Amino acid sequence: MVVEDEKSLADVVATYLEREGFEVTVCGDGTEAVALARHVDPDVIVLDLGLPGLDGVEVCRQVRTHSDAYIVMLTARTDEVDTLIGLSVGSDDYMTKPFSPRELMARIQAMMRRPRTSTATGAASETGADEPLREFGDLVIDVQGREVTVAGTPVALTRTEFDILASLSRDPGVVCSRPQLIASVWGPNWVGDDHLVDVHIGHLRRKLGDEATRGRYVRTVRGVGYRMGTGQ
The missing domain is CATH 1.10.10.10 (Winged helix-like DNA-binding domain superfamily/Winged helix DNA-binding domain)
Known part of the structure; x- marks a missing residue:
């Protein structure tokens, strides 16, 4: 699931994920993302920090009440406080924009290879x-x-x-x-x-x-x- 309000970036990320064999759902609104996550039950969520509706931190907080999906937070804000807040509500990793889609794919694949037990x-x-x-x-x-x-x-x-x-x-x-x-x-x-x-x-x-x-x-x-x- 890709949650990103910048359509061009969302499309690029979705394309890379689809090439790796993922079924991808895209949305650009935080409020919609919370509801969609319940319906789709994704394995991985690529989540932008700055979203309309609810921001990425609040989306992450609400999704974590019902999902253990791997969450990668995307942020254009480079200050550490925002990054730490994002991780504190349950994201597994983060990347700062601009980022390499290939590196994002590598991180997601690494997470997906993690077994259900440690x-x-x-x-x-x-x-x-x-x-x-x-x-x-x-x-x-x-x-x-x-x-x-x-x-x-x-x-x-x-x-x-x-x-x-x-x-x-x-x-x-x-x-x-x-x-x-x-x-x-x-x-x-x-x-x-x-x-x-x-x-x-x-x-x-x-x-x-x-x-x-x-x-x-x-x-x-x-x-x-x-x-x-x-x-x-």
Whole structure:
């Protein structure tokens, strides 16, 4: 699904997607996009930030209440605040205009190659073995069922947030750098700013009721990366 009010750009993106075998739906209005996303149930949404009706941030926020589609935000605004806001409401990636349609396709294909369970847990899935629940105090991660609870209460995570948590919890005592998390979650061929990991980590912590200073579930190892906390 391509949500872009600049028709010429929308047509270019749609053409590239169709060449890659995607069925494409295009719209140029934010309000229409929210309704259309419910009807179409897309796998991927290419979403412009500046839209009539509702802007891309609000569209992303509303779509995330019912869809776990991969969302790539397009923005003509280069300041970091808008980018971080877009990611904080659940977009998986972003590109700043002008951009290369080929690079956009490469990023989308990389996301689509991501398995429904984290790449970090592939070995257990391939062997068919039942993986035990991963528990960190009140936090319980069911990797195979892709479910997370805190003190028995389900926590709704996006695919990207879940995959990051699954990657970190695979070897809870090991520190994962940003590049390692990028390779595990986004794929080894992903190209972009690896600081988007920090944004997703922040959003993940908020949903888990965690704090960076405390790090019950996700701890920052300064200058290196992140690792799981003990839940205490």
